[in-house]
Structures are given as C-alpha cells and as structure tokens.
Amino acid sequence: MRSLDRKLIRDLGQLKGQVLTICLVVASGVAVFIAMQTAYRSILLTKDAYYASHRFADIFAYARRVPDSIEPQIRDIPGVAQVQTRLLSRVRIPLTGSDHAATGQIVSLPDHGRPALNDVFIRVGRLPEPGRNDECLLLESFAQSHHLAPGDALSVVLNGRIRELRVVGLALSPEYVFAFGGDVMSYEPGSFAVFWMRKAAIEAGFQLQGAFNNVVLRLQGGASKDEVIDHLDTILEPFGGFGAFGRDKQPSHHFVTSELDGLRMQTIIIPFIFLSVAAFLVNVVLARLVQLQRSQIAALKALGYSDSSVGLHYLKLVTLIIGIGSVLGVALGTWLGGLLMGIYKDYFLFPSFEHRLDPEVLLIAVLISLVSAVAGAAFSLRGIIRLPPAAAMQPEAPASYKTSSLDWLTSWMGVLARMVFRELRRRPGRLLLSTMGLSMAVAILVIGRFAIDSIDYLMDVQFERAMREDVSVGFREPLPARVVDSLRAMPGVHQAEGLRTVPVKLTKGAAARELVINGMPVDGSLRVLLNQQGEKVRIPMGGLLLTDLLAEKMGVVAGDLVELQPQQGERRKRQVLVAGTVSDMLGMQGYMQLDALRELMGEDPMVSTVLLSVDPGALPELRRRLYDMPAVALVQEPAAARRLFDEQQGGAMLAMTLVLVFFACVIAVGIVYNNARVALSMRSRDLASMRVIGFTRGEISMVLLGELTIQVLLAMPIGMYLGTLAGDALLSSDPENFRMPAVVSNLTYVFAGLVTAAAGLFSALLVRRKLDRLDLIGVLKTRE
C-alpha cells in the first residue's frame, strides 16, 4: 500500500465519529431510495406482467341486462381487440359468530374454458367443472383469512336466498389486485370475497338467462379509448348501461397505481433530503480537515506531489466514507425493501410477489450519493488544489472579525455571548447550511406525522361531523324516492334521508370534466356539506355548487351557465347555472339541492343512497336485512369504518413514527455532532487559552455549544414550515380525488421539536466530554 493511502486509512480512523455519522446519513438516504425504488419497480413489473399474462381489460362497463345477441355489436366497435361478457353480482356471506357479514362478488366464468379477459390465476385446485352448479373458485386472501381450502363448503346469500357453494380452487385475478368492497376506508383483508363460477350455474339465480350485465374489452394498439367508450355507451344505453369507464377508473387498478405514484414521489423527496444533508456534512468535515492538515498539504506539495494528486487523496477519503455509507445503505435498503414489500403483500394480491433487487437501482443509489458527496466536497477540494504551499507553511492569518453596528444587541450579554454571535456572523454560510440541515430533520418528522394528523382531521370532519348517519345504504341504481319511507319503516330506524348522486360530464367551452353531482335534501340533518375549515356550507337554491379547484380548472365562475350531460339514464344535455364554489375535501364534486337536481334531470324523485339513523340495538338485524336486499349495493357504517381505520392505523403509525424518529436523529446527530467537533478542533486553542485565563468548563462549553443551540433553535420554525409545505405537496399529489386540508397538530410540532432537541443535546454531550478533557498545555504548545 502506498504511504499516502496509509495516511488515508489512519485519517479515517482519527475521524471515526464523524465518519460514522456521515455514513449513517448516507446509508439512510441510500437505504430509503433502494427500499422504495426496488419496491416500486418490483410492484410495477409484477403488476404489468400479471396484467399482460392474465389479459387485464382496458374498458369496463356495467348494465342492467344486455341480451347475449348484442355481444357481436360490441365486438364490431372499431378498435376493440377482445370482448368478454360476464355476469356480476354482489353476495353476502354470513359469517358464523359475527354480526358483520362479509360481502363478496360473484363473477361468471364462460361455460367452457377460461375467460378471454381478466383471466384467473389458480393457486391451488381447479376451475369449476361445467355443469357443476355449486362449484366455485374463491379469492385466495379471503380463503386464507377464514381458513378455507378446496373441498370446503360455504354459504352465501344471493338475491335473498341461501346457496351452498363448494370451493374447488383458490384464485386471484388482475381485477382484484386490491380486493375491496367499494369502500377503501373500511378495507380489511378477509372482509371481501370473490367467487368465480360457471355462467350456467348462476344465470338462473341472477335472472339473467341469455344475457349479461357486465362486459370488459381489450383495445387494439392505437385505438382511442374515449371513442370506444362512447360507442359502447351508445350500445348499452337501451339496456340500462351505467357508463363505461377505462382502466384508470377501475377501483383496484386505480388504488394500486395511486399507491405506486405516492411511492415514486417519496422515492424522490426523502433520499434528496438525506443526500443534501450528507453533502453538507462532507463539506463541513472536509473543510475542517483541510484546515487542520494545512501544513501537511503544504508539505506534500513541497515534497513534489502535484496539486491534483493531493486533491485526489482527499477525494479518495470522501469517496471511501461515502462508499462505506453506500454499502451499509445497500444492505439496509435491501432489508427495508423486503419489509416494505411484506406490507404491500398484505394488501396487493399477485400470483407471485418477489422483491427484485434491480442492480440498476443499486448503481443509481450509489452514484447519486457519490455525486452529492463530491458536490459537498467540491469547495474544499478546490481549496486543497489551490493552496499555495509556501503560504500554507506559514501559520494561517488570524480570522478577521469585525465589530458591527449590531454589537449593541449583544452588548448586555457579556463577552461569552458576544463570542458566540461574532462566530455566527463570521460564517453566515455555515450558519445557514447547518440551520437548513437541522431543519430537514425537523421537516422529516413533520412530514411523517403530518399525514397522520391530516387523515385524523379528515376522519374527524367526515365521520364525526359530515356523516352523521349510522348507516348509509347505497343502491345498485337509483330507486324511486319512496324507498326512503320503506327504509324509515324498518325496525329501529329513527330517521331516513335520501341522497341522489348523478355522474355527469360537465362542459364549458372547450373544457370538459367528468364528475359526480350530489343532490342533498335542503332540510337534511344526516349529511352536511363542510368546507376545508369544517364549516357548514349551504347549497344555494336552483344552482350548482362546484368544488373551487374544479371551477378554477374549467375557468368557471359563479353566474356562468355550464352544460351538463348525465352519464346514466337519459343522457340529454342540459344547461345549469353555477351558483357558487366551495372548497371541500373530497376532490372534484358538484352539489345541488335534491329537488333542483330532480328538476334538472326531469325525473320523478329518485335516490341513490339512503342515510339512516338507527337504534344501536337494532343494528345487527337491520344489517342482515339490508344485505339481503338485491337492490342494495353497499351498506356502510361510518362509526365502524372509523373504528376499523383507527385500529389498523395504530400499528402502522407507530412503525412509521419510529422509522422517522430514527432518520431525523441520524440527521440531527450528524449535523450537531460534526459541527461541534469541527468547532472544537478549530477553536481548541482559544478555548484552552480561556481555560488558562480562568474560565470554567461550563463557560467555555457555552461558547462552543451556544452556537449549536442557536442553530437548533433557528432550525425548528424553519423545519416546521418546510415540513408542512412538503407534506402539503405530498398530500395534494392527487387533488382531483382527494383534497386533504393542511393540518398539523400542535403535538406534531412539539414532537418534532423535542426529538430534534434531544438528538442535538445528545451529540452536544458527546463533544462536551472531549471539551472536558481538553489538554491545556498540549494545545498551547503546538504550532497553530
């Protein structure tokens, strides 16, 4: 080994505290990047391969009853490659020993062979045999939750009648990667089942002989999705078509992709924070090392080492530190990625779910960390290369301090505080970067807790204040308003109110948007429209109230006339007055008074959902009866959903908080410790002189640590602000679906502040120990 390399290794040993803290920061950044990127890529690849191999459809449509004879017309739509017609129906699964029934969906398989589209993957067992009317394939995750296996029997309630089914296999399908019964909030593995059965076995029960109520299509390459959808809607309209939609609106796909989008976004933000902190630390530590080794650098140059070889020597040092951090990060990231995949495995159902370690990702991670470190080192390296050896032989000229007009501010503080302030003022860049770095630690904590706070707030507002009903009953299609009366008449029901929702296409000039218009009763008390501040909003008479973001995007203001075309039932275009805008929390919506909407639609009073206020004792029986009504698509209980959500969040929240606390501590300790070490070594001569003069340890600690305290204190408000800003950006990545209000609880701010302060204190104490052992004579004896 060359002597210069030996020096390098020994220098690393000398700097071990700092090397360790920088390595940890780099490792965290690399680990998060690798974990998230590999999870993201693995899921994406798995999903795409699964979709392709199991022919996941591009377009989906539901209708009431379409005769089989219509199928050729669908096939003939230009741009359609494949068609699969199916029967779909909701079923209830009475679970023994539980008030709550699981819900499920029966999906028909062609009478022979496999489906042309949305094919099933059979984990164990076989397809139902044609002619065996009780055989079914069961969704694997449901079977696992309820300990069911091929050969087991299971009863379901279909159209009010109990049917015994025999499980012959466990299966998955690309349609149910995320399998939920229509309500993400109350998702729970094992609460939703899918049964695949031969068409002949169920058409009688569905009263759909010779017909279908669902069709899925695959497009030819280059075909226009919108044109095919329009075409399909026209064909299905006479048969009660509910409006076809593309893959982007397919619930499972939509959920999976928005989850992936969120993951990708975090893949960028979080590692960026770590690597900028790493760059900063490299900068601080290297700058100090250069200062300490000034005469060594000069000696090397005097001995005949070229500027570039001396520069390279220090670059090697930085590279080695980053290298160690990267290796650690790769190991940690691989492990974390596995953990992350484990979490997704519980939610996303794929035939195989493998955590693929893409070498490209590893390479990118290492490269990014190297680039950021070199960027951090650039300034010092330039200094090393440019250092004139003759000047470096001389002791450095004393740092120049100046008095300033601001001195009166510190005049009352005494000389120690003035030293602290002059030091801060002399290196404003260092102060700025340190403060920014520390504020990142605070920000990371706020970002993490922010999501939790906002969801909490949203849940509070939505579940406690907006949704005041005990039960909401959603129908498969709108029903005459008298259904409200019949539900009100059920045992235990105190109050019942109907809502009407109409999916529409809204047009204003060239701008067009699809959205849902909610018709709400004027005197209703069970469902209240609230704005982002949680205040009650009144819907103006006669007109349409639009989400402000939507109005802005479409260039619509109050008083404008817009064109509205329902996507269900009679699709005639109508004009409606925009009466105002509201900043609500639920994305792109429209609101009208129920009667005004009915008038606009030109229909008899209809409702899509009925809200009930119910005597708690009567709930189980009511639930059972509602599930058995064929017209009912969804029964939701806000209170139960809230409870379930809180339960599921509890564990995840704790895990997330722990991970974030770890990361924030890595950053805070990294910065405070390194700054303190650097300050100590730069100023040990001053501090020793002060001790010789008669200052106490506590007093000289104050000079050193006062600076750090100020950095930490300054970083807190900045970090809290940045965290709130970044959290806001993360949450509003999909404002069209969900607009979360920017809410950060005081607890979060206190928490972020305390964790950062504790990490700072810990690192300060580490350095304080060194300060206590300062060798007074030794420091003063050596040449500066």
Place this chain on the structure above:
Amino acid sequence: MDKVLSARDITKVYRMGEVDVYALRGVSLALGAGELVALVGASGSGKSTLLNIMGGLDIPSAGSIRYRDHDLSSASEAELTRYRREHVGFVFQFYNLIPSLTARENVALVTEIAEDPMRPEDALELVGLGTRLDHFPAQLSGGEQQRVAIARAVAKRPDILLCDEPTGALDFHTGVKVLEVIETINRELGTTTALITHNAPIAKMANRVVTLVDGLIASDESNAELTPAKDIRW
C-alpha cells in the same frame, strides 16, 4: 563555479490579511554546485521567502529565478511541482511530518514518487534513525523528528537541499546532531544546500554567509575557514 540556482532582482509582495507586505525588494543570489550557503537575518528579513522561491514553492512578484537552464519565474504550477519532485529537498523548522505515518512511511512518501531514490531505511540510517523506523512522529523527540524530515528530504537524492531553520525548534545538543547530518549530506553527497538560521555561529559551517536585511541582501561573504558542525556552539 557551476551555478545550480540563480536569482536576479527578485521582488515578492504578500498580502497578509488586509496589508501588503514587501518580503523581498530586489534580491540577486546564485548557488554554486555543492555549495553550503547560510542565509541569516532577523525575523521578517525575507529569508524564508527567498528559500521558498528557490524551492519552487512560490514565484517572485518580479525578477527571475533559474535552476540550471530552466526559468522558474515563468514556470507553470505543474513544472514547479516537477522541479520540486525531481530536484529539491526541503527541511522545515516545524518538520511538517505527516502525524499519521511512521518515520519509514514519511520517507516512503517521497521515495514512492522520486525517480532514483534511496531506500527509506537507508535514508533513515543516514540520519542515525535506523532503529526508529516504525515510530510515529508523536513517539519521536523533536531532534528525531527533524532528522526524519531530513531523511525525507534527501531520500530522493536531490540536487538542492533547502533547510528553513532546521534547528529552530531544537535544543542545542539535538540541533548539533541535525547540523552534522546536513553537513554530511552536503559533503558526502555533494548536495547544494541553503540553510536559514538565526544563529550566527551556525553560519560558520557554511561556505558562504548571505545576510538579508529588510528584504535586501546586506552582505554576501565567504568563510575563509569552515567550522565543523560538531564544534559549533551557541
């Protein structure tokens, strides 16, 4: 006599903090092959600046400096580096050893980049440290550290040895030992040597004594009789 190094009308201005310092104000000096020249003068008289310029560590603000037929005053940084690497050995008052390297490794630092170097062990043997090869600077006395620095300087078999107050930080006894080493190298290897010193007696071992005052050469005298280093007292 064959001139190895010659300086003509050298001026050097430094900017120290916020003031301009005239270190040299037009100095002309030549070193002959195998000569041992002592540079004496008060603090701030410009001795170190002159030495640094002769060693290619610095360039003059005005005037010219030549090593044999190479013009150092207009040389690029790379050329100066090559000049130092191939021809010059430096010894400093504060040794400037790398604290994280042992004596042997400190010398190896030079032998690894020199063209026809001695073995580090031989160089250390030459300065009487053959038994202290694997000691770190912190484990060596000041005199020993300075001898390692000299070993490091001569291990490349330089044409010119430049010593800036090599005994400045040493007590009398160790100082003499160091001077003996320098003397041996000058006499036995024939290395042209320039030596800065504060101490008039030390100058008696030199062929010539050049006195600087306030950035100018006040006198340049040859010693008729050389005092061996071992007999020097101060």
